[in-house]
Amino acid sequence: MTNNLRYIERIPTAAEFQELRTNAGWGIPPESALKDSLAKTIFGVCVEDSDGTTIGMGRLVGDGGIQVFITDVIVHKHWQNRGIGKQIMKSLMKHVENVSSPATFVGLFSAIGREKFYKTFGFITRPNEKLGAGMVYFPAKKDGK
Numbered sequence: 001m002t003n004n005l006r007y008i009e010r011i012p013t014a015a016e017f018q019e020l021r022t023n024a025g026w027g028i029p030p031e032s033a034l035k036d037s038l039a040k041t042i043f044g045v046c047v048e049d050s051d052g053t054t055i056g057m058g059r060l061v062g063d064g065g066i067q068v069f070i071t072d073v074i075v076h077k078h079w080q081n082r083g084i085g086k087q088i089m090k091s092l093m094k095h096v097e098n099v100s101s102p103a104t105f106v107g108l109f110s111a112i113g114r115e116k117f118y119k120t121f122g123f124i125t126r127p128n129e130k131l132g133a134g135m136v137y138f139p140a141k142k143d144g145k
Contacts, residue, residue: 004050007087009095011044012072016054020074037061042068045091047075047084055079058088060095068096070108089121109136 012020014035018028029037042064047056056075062068070092075084096106110118115125127133 005055005084006048007091008046008048009043009091010046011038011041011059012046012054012057014038016046016057017072020054020057020076021072023076024074026074043092043095045088047079047088049079056084056088058092060092064099065101066103066105068100068104068106070106085117086120089118093121107134109134 014031017034017038021028028034041059041061043060045058046054049055056079058073059071060068061071070089073085073088073092075088096104100106106123108118108123110123119125124131
């Protein structure tokens with residue numbers, strides 16, 4: 001049942017972030033990077049169940065004007081396929097629409113197999129006839145790992 005869920009415009013705590021990413025099978029960044037990253041979130045939305053447990057989240061990061069990226073859209077696996085992720089995206093996109101300019105670029109990295117979900121919000125895949133492939137770079141780890 002999703003009637004008693006609360007969608008709250010806020011940044012997840014470090015503990016909530018770690019719990020949801022672990023539940024999703026995603027890696028957890030080092031504590032030093034995590035707190036700094038969360039503090040620099042432009043906008044966030046968290047979903048709480050009737051007990052106040054955070055069961056979903058989504059964040060916007062970037063410069064807030066030209067470059068905005070949607071990240072960490074996660075719903076706890078026990079709550080998936082109930083429209084919660086869609087509501088998180090609607091909240092994120094509403095914020096983007098309220099603060100964007102004609103120069104704003106909104107990007108995201110989709111998990112494999114989730115592209116169709118993001119296309120419903122107007123996102124397009126790359127490469128295409130106008131845009132090259134999206135790319136990513138991972139700096140060398142300072143601790144050798």
